[in-house]
Amino acid sequence: MEAGDSEIPAQEAANLEKCTDPYLRCAFNGAAQTALGVSGSALLAHSPQGCEYLVNNAFAWQECDYMETITLCTKLCEDEIVHGGEDLLARTIREVKGLPITALFILSACGPEIVGDDIVAVCETVQPEVKFRLIPIECAGFRGSQYEGIDIALEVILKRLIKKEGEKVPRSVCLIAPHANANPTWMADLDWVKQILSQMGVRVVATLTHKTPLAEIENVSSAETSLLLSHDAGQRAVDYLASEYGIEQICRGIPLPIGMTNTGRWLTELGSRFDHEREAGKMVSDGERMVMATCRRKWPMARFFYRTPTAIVADATVGIPLLRFVTEDMEMTPELVALYSAQRQVRELLEGELKDLGLNPKIVYGTDVYKTRRSLGEVRPRVVFGSTIERHASEGFGVAYVVELVRMMRQFRFINREYFGYTGILNLFEAVQNEWTIRWRSKEKRYEAKW
Amino acid sequence: MGRYHLPCVSPYLYIHSREKKIDRDMGTDSIVFHGTLQQLLEKVETGELIPRLQASHAPMCKFFTAYYVISGIRHVVPLVHGPTGCPLYVSDFVRTRECCEIRGVPLEPTACTSLDESHVIYGGEGKLLEAVKEAYTKYHPDLIVILSCCCSGIIGDDVESIAREAEKLVGCRVLALRSEGFGGDFRSGYEDAFKLIMELMEPPREKRRRTVNILGARWGPTTTEFNMDLDEIERLLGEVGIKINAVIAGGCTVEEIRRAREVELNASWCYDWGQKLGDLMEERFGIPYSKTGQPYGLEATREWLLGVAKPLGMEKEALEVIERETHEVEPHLAYLKKALEGKTAIIEITEFPGPIRALSLARMVEEFGAYPVVINVHPYTIKERMPSIKFLLETGVNPEIILTKGLFRLGSFRSSKETEDELEEIVREYDDVIFFGNAARYPPCPVVNLSLMNPAFQPQYGFGGIKNIAALVRQALENRNLPRSRLLRGMLYGSRR
Numbered sequence: 001m002e003a004g005d006s007e008i009p010a011q012e013a014a015n016l017e018k019c020t021d022p023y024l025r026c027a028f029n030g031a032a033q034t035a036l037g038v039s040g041s042a043l044l045a046h047s048p049q050g051c052e053y054l055v056n057n058a059f060a061w062q063e064c065d066y067m068e069t070i071t072l073c074t075k076l077c078e079d080e081i082v083h084g085g086e087d088l089l090a091r092t093i094r095e096v097k098g099l100p101i102t103a104l105f106i107l108s109a110c111g112p113e114i115v116g117d118d119i120v121a122v123c124e125t126v127q128p129e130v131k132f133r134l135i136p137i138e139c140a141g142f143r144g145s146q147y148e149g150i151d152i153a154l155e156v157i158l159k160r161l162i163k164k165e166g167e168k169v170p171r172s173v174c175l176i177a178p179h180a181n182a183n184p185t186w187m188a189d190l191d192w193v194k195q196i197l198s199q200m201g202v203r204v205v206a207t208l209t210h211k212t213p214l215a216e217i218e219n220v221s222s223a224e225t226s227l228l229l230s231h232d233a234g235q236r237a238v239d240y241l242a243s244e245y246g247i248e249q250i251c252r253g254i255p256l257p258i259g260m261t262n263t264g265r266w267l268t269e270l271g272s273r274f275d276h277e278r279e280a281g282k283m284v285s286d287g288e289r290m291v292m293a294t295c296r297r298k299w300p301m302a303r304f305f306y307r308t309p310t311a312i313v314a315d316a317t318v319g320i321p322l323l324r325f326v327t328e329d330m331e332m333t334p335e336l337v338a339l340y341s342a343q344r345q346v347r348e349l350l351e352g353e354l355k356d357l358g359l360n361p362k363i364v365y366g367t368d369v370y371k372t373r374r375s376l377g378e379v380r381p382r383v384v385f386g387s388t389i390e391r392h393a394s395e396g397f398g399v400a401y402v403v404e405l406v407r408m409m410r411q412f413r414f415i416n417r418e419y420f421g422y423t424g425i426l427n428l429f430e431a432v433q434n435e436w437t438i439r440w441r442s443k444e445k446r447y448e449a450k451w
Numbered sequence: 452m453g454r455y456h457l458p459c460v461s462p463y464l465y466i467h468s469r470e471k472k473i474d475r476d477m478g479t480d481s482i483v484f485h486g487t488l489q490q491l492l493e494k495v496e497t498g499e500l501i502p503r504l505q506a507s508h509a510p511m512c513k514f515f516t517a518y519y520v521i522s523g524i525r526h527v528v529p530l531v532h533g534p535t536g537c538p539l540y541v542s543d544f545v546r547t548r549e550c551c552e553i554r555g556v557p558l559e560p561t562a563c564t565s566l567d568e569s570h571v572i573y574g575g576e577g578k579l580l581e582a583v584k585e586a587y588t589k590y591h592p593d594l595i596v597i598l599s600c601c602c603s604g605i606i607g608d609d610v611e612s613i614a615r616e617a618e619k620l621v622g623c624r625v626l627a628l629r630s631e632g633f634g635g636d637f638r639s640g641y642e643d644a645f646k647l648i649m650e651l652m653e654p655p656r657e658k659r660r661r662t663v664n665i666l667g668a669r670w671g672p673t674t675t676e677f678n679m680d681l682d683e684i685e686r687l688l689g690e691v692g693i694k695i696n697a698v699i700a701g702g703c704t705v706e707e708i709r710r711a712r713e714v715e716l717n718a719s720w721c722y723d724w725g726q727k728l729g730d731l732m733e734e735r736f737g738i739p740y741s742k743t744g745q746p747y748g749l750e751a752t753r754e755w756l757l758g759v760a761k762p763l764g765m766e767k768e769a770l771e772v773i774e775r776e777t778h779e780v781e782p783h784l785a786y787l788k789k790a791l792e793g794k795t796a797i798i799e800i801t802e803f804p805g806p807i808r809a810l811s812l813a814r815m816v817e818e819f820g821a822y823p824v825v826i827n828v829h830p831y832t833i834k835e836r837m838p839s840i841k842f843l844l845e846t847g848v849n850p851e852i853i854l855t856k857g858l859f860r861l862g863s864f865r866s867s868k869e870t871e872d873e874l875e876e877i878v879r880e881y882d883d884v885i886f887f888g889n890a891a892r893y894p895p896c897p898v899v900n901l902s903l904m905n906p907a908f909q910p911q912y913g914f915g916g917i918k919n920i921a922a923l924v925r926q927a928l929e930n931r932n933l934p935r936s937r938l939l940r941g942m943l944y945g946s947r948r
Contacts, residue, residue: 019530019562019582019589026536048601048632050512053540067868067945072861073509081605081633092505096861110534111601111633114571141534142571142602370560370589392551392558409548 021369023340023389023407025054026141028109030149030233032058033179034157035105035137036069037209038217042101044072046089046119047109051141055107062179062210063187072096076111085117093126093134102214103133113140133214135160147233147341150180154208154237157217166221166245171274173197174223174247175207177234182315182340182387182406188418193229196267196421199283200276208237221245225273231256231316231349232341255353256317257420258428259325260288287422300429301436302330311336311379313372313386314406316346318419320353322385322405327357329425330432334361336379342366369393401435481873484854488810488825491833491852492840500830500854510831512632514600515541516640519669520648521628522546522561523700524708526593528586531563532579532610533600537632538563556702562586566602576608583617583625593705596647597627604631624705626650638835641669645728648700648708649735655713661763662694662714666732666740667724668701680912681720684746684755687913688718690772691760699728712736718759720912721745723807723839744843745807746912747920748815749777749784755913776914783921790924792820795881797896798850799826799874799888801867806832810843812887812901813850815920821885823850826877827858827870853877867891868944885927893940897927 028047032055035043045055052073059071074092076085089112093104108119123134137156139149154177178190187210194204205223206216225248226241228234241247250273257266264284271280295303310332312319316339326332339346342365354360362379364371373393376384382400384390387407394402405419405428417427484491484500494500514531518541521529531538542561550556564582566575579597586595595617599610614627628647630640645666668681685695696714697707717732718741719725729740739762746755753773760769777784796816800809806828813823833840855877857869871892878884878894886894889902900923901911908919 017585018564018578019585020535020565021542021560021562022535022539022565024535025539026534029536029539048512049509049637050515050632051536052509053511053515054536057540070861074505075509076633078633081601088505095505099861109601110571111605114602114605141536142566142568144567145535369558370562373558388552389547389558392547395557407543409543409552 017368022145023368024145024147025057026146027139027143027149027152028107028141029054029058030146030151030180031107031137031139031153032149033061033146034150034153034209035107035135036062036064036071037179037207037212038103038105038157039068039211039213040101041103041105041132041214042070042072042096042099043105043107044074044089044092044096045107045109046074046085046112046117047076047107048111049073049075051109054141070099070101081111081115084115085112086119086122089117089119089122090126093122094129097130099132101132103135104130106134106136108136108138108140110140110142113138113142133161147180150177150233151236154234155240157208158220158237158240161214161217162220162245163218164221166219166223168224169203169205169222170224171201172203172205172223172225173250174205174220174226174241176226176228176237176241177230177232178207178210180230180233180315181317183318183417183419184406184408184411185413185416185418188416189420189424190229191416192418192421192424193227196270196283200270200274200279202270202274208234221247223247225250227251229256229317231320231346232343235343235345253349255321255324255349258318258321258424259329260291260425261324261328262321263287263421263424291422291425294426295429300433302429302432304436305383305432306331308332308383309335309379309381311338311376311381311384311386311390313338313367313384313390315339316341316343316350318406320346320350322419323350323353323359324357325425325428326385327359332383334359335381336362336364336375338364338367338372338375340367401432401439403431403435405431481856481876482853483856483859484852486852488840488849488852489844491828491830491854492837492844495830495833496837501834508829508831511637511640513635513637513640513643514598514630514632516637516669517598517628517630517644518561518640519545520641520644520700521596521598522550523669523702524594524648525702525704526559527705528560528562528590528592528595530579530582530586530595530597531561531600532566532575532582532597532603532608533563534566534602535563537600554702560586560590560592562590564603566600571602571606574606574608575603576613579603579608579610579613580617583613584620587621587623592623594623594651595621595625597625598630599628600630601632604629604634624651636835641724642727645699646731649728649731651705651708652711652732652736653709655710657713658715659694659696659710659713660715661692661765662696663688663716663718663741663759663763664696664711664714665698665701665720665725666717666728667719667721667726668698669724679906679910680916683910683913683915684720686915687752687756687772687776688759690776691756691765691769693759693763693765712738714738716741716759716762718743718755721807722842723805723836726839726842742842744814744846744848745811747811747916748818749780749917750818751811751814752913752917780914780917780921783918786921787819787917787924790819790928791816791885793883794821795824795884796821797824797826797874797878797881797884797886797888797894799886799892800828800901801870801889801891806836807839807843810840810848810850814843814848816887817850824853824877824881825850826853826874827855828852829858830854871944885924891939891943893935893944897931899923899927 055071119136123136127134139152206220226238228238238249251269255262257263267280271277319339376394384402388409391402418424538561597610610627614625618625697703717729732738733740741758743755743758746752756769798809798812809825816823855873878896884896887899890900910916
């Protein structure tokens with residue numbers, strides 16, 4: 001049995017293993033991803049200089065523009081680890097007090113948290129001297145994975161920034177954790193959701209977080225509903241909003257809208273909540289007609305994969321809905337599902353889908369590179385939906401195609417592509433098509449031309 | 452620094468008038484330092500020119516650079532004793548993206564003990580010991596290197612003792628490296644990792660004649676450093692008849708490292724990166740180290756090759772190769788002399804910024820008759836490369852240096868608008884200028900694009916490099932009037948409209 005199998009609770013499974021080769025970054029990185037989604041702000045890493053690279057990664061993940069967003073670092077050295085870095089932090093904040101920003105997020109890394117730097121107290125002391133809000137987030141890497149970091153940062157942001165007395169905006173929604181999605185151009189998924197909501201006359205009060213002004217966050221309590229856009233992180237923020245402000249979570253417990261059935265179900269649920277059943281129905285029928293008509297004209301190679309043994313290695317946000325897409329829309333046979341996450345709600349959602357589809361693949365929760373490779377070697381799928389890592393991890397196992405959908409190591413998309421919704425289906429087909437083309441392109445010529 | 456004030460006296464008499472003109476026309480507000488390399492070094496040594504802005508540019512930490520070196524050994528498990536954030540950047544960027552995607556390296560593990568809050572409180576030594584055993588069982592490596600991070604360093608986990616204990620329990624060597632991010636600058640990670648590698652070197656069973664090690668490589672097997680420079684060096688050594696035992700650590704095996712003391716001489720693909728290991732091996736094992744700069748241009752290439760061949764008694768063979776190769780590149784050399792004679796070459800290395808390459812290029816353009824002015828080598832990097840800079844000064848490399856205010860700007864290297872404006876201003880102050888840098892700059896003069904990210908003009912070292920640099924200079928001069936991209940400039944520095 002794989003450590004991390006469904007019978008073993010996630011934390012316990014993680015503790016069984018002493019040596020892993022992880023997919024997920026640390027809490028510090030997740031918190032940085034979240035903070036950098038707030039526009040008009042800057043981020044100060046209270047850390048040694050290496051952690052700044054985790055900030056850089058988060059910077060890219062939120063598609064920040066270096067002409068607008070600045071990231072800073074206290075560059076802690078041995079001195080600060082021995083004597084404490086609070087003075088240095090205060091001095092650094094003062095050093096940047098001229099920045100034209102509305103908020104400065106101060107994120108503490110492992111070192112300063114272990115030595116006991118109190119970043120909250122430093123911020124309180126220095127706050128009167130600066131014009132922008134200081135928002136300390138204690139998010140040392142050892143606190144957990146990047147998903148834990150997203151939850152920590154969302155909690156701080158909500159607790160510190162929401163104005164208590166928000167009047168409810170009718171037919172409104174707050175979007176949660178769109179960035180906890182391994183689609184490398186997840187902003188397109190977010191855009192698709194916003195477009196759908198707009199068509200249904202639903203107002204987005206705030207997005208937590210992506211290009212989100214501080215003012216939007218302050219007004220979160222005015223939202224009637226919340227919509228979680230990730231299966232991996234954000235549920236704690238959703239629960240907090242429900243308990244503190246009576247904000248109702250919608251589309252709870254159903255897979256995100258990837259593929260025909262998931263999209264239809266998700267749109268129907270949304271339409272039902274906002275009394276737009278007819279519009280939702282029309283979106284579904286128009287969308288499905290568009291996909292079929294497009295495929296009729298383009299002839300996707302995806303049609304050749306009937307009952308091909310397949311593996312899905314991804315986050316839960318993409319991986320769980322992809323399972324139905326691969327099974328139903330592409331008629332493939334999923335024989336391995338390896339997810340980065342292992343939370344209870346992820347297990348419940350996946351197991352519900354498997355039962356509904358009548359599938360019994362090998363499941364690995366909280367997978368790492370070692371478990372993925374071992375599972376690929378065991379299952380020997382012909383197609384893998386995953387990342388650049390699986391392209392290399394599946395070498396020697398007779399895998400014909402690795403469709404890179406998540407965590408690509410190089411940016412090869414300039415136009416953001418959604419996986420959600422009906423155009424999302426075409427984008428997934430295009431990814432399969434490109435992989436198919438590369439696979440079948442002649443690598444060498446049988447003879448030389450004469451000219 | 453006051454207006455019209457000359458920050459220092461230049462040994463080049465003719466610098467004075469240029470300095471005055473530049474400092475006057477640009478306003479000394481933009482110029483932080485203007486003098487020679489020797490003078491800059493003095494200011495860095497006295498601490499006068501080290502940036503005081505805490506929040507300014509942050510290079511990699513010690514852990515990252517230690518990993519870079521260790522990952523260059525085949526079948527090694529770098530076992531990161533820390534939370535998951537520390538290995539992730541390096542394993543994504545170095546392992547998967549660089550090594551697997553463009554260097555033909557199979558996916559090998561980057562393991563981690565994934566320390567959490569309870570380990571921070573109770574200590575992680577027990578888990579580390581188990582992790583070493585597990586890593587051996589899972590991956591069957593030739594070597595395990597424990598790399599400590601901030602967490603394990605602060606809580607005081609004794610990684611060296613665990614390594615010694617673990618080695619008795621597994622079938623391969625287990626080494627430990629204290630590489631806490633806060634524990635030193637980025638250079639110390641490279642150097643400590645190279646030093647650690649020495650522990651694998653066994654007493655020689657034989658002396659292998661005409662065999663060398665190449666030192667100072669990292670980031671896994673060839674091609675290192677994004678280009679084919681190392682290939683060019685290997686090719687030239689091969690032409691002379693010199694064998695290479697190991698490229699340390701650029702895809703070498705543990706067995707090659709074990710036998711590293713059997714060579715007659717150590718050489719480096721870059722004096723700076725090889726220097727520490729070369730000096731240590733010379734000191735401890737008596738293996739001489741060929742001290743030469745980077746082989747840019749004919750003179751430096753000749754020096755580099757003879758620097759290796761002479762101690763091996765192969766000067767004659769090397770001279771034959773040099774003569775043959777020089778003859779082959781003669782038209783390119785003639786072109787470079789004709790094209791660069793009398794020009795001012797402004798040199799700026801912003802890509803993977805380090806001063807050594809800029810200084811090597813300064814030497815090269817001088818060889819072809821141009822007057823070099825190096826701009827914006829960061830004092831931080833000067834400080835970290837002090838021994839190499841001193842070595843270059845000893846060899847006569849002492850160009851004019853200008854540092855501008857933008858170099859010390861708050862924030863990261865991404866924001867380079869200020870230095871771009873300053874570069875444009877500087878270029879306007881000189882006559883007959885040619886810029887050696889990369890195409891991300893838009894000075895009002897011909898631009899020689901020395902980007903390492905364009906394989907079309909690689910290598911830049913050696914005789915192959917002479918051809919490529921000549922081609923780049925030709926492109927710059929002959930197409931100087933072609934329009935530059937408003938699109939790419941807008942992307943980098945914002946739209947002017």
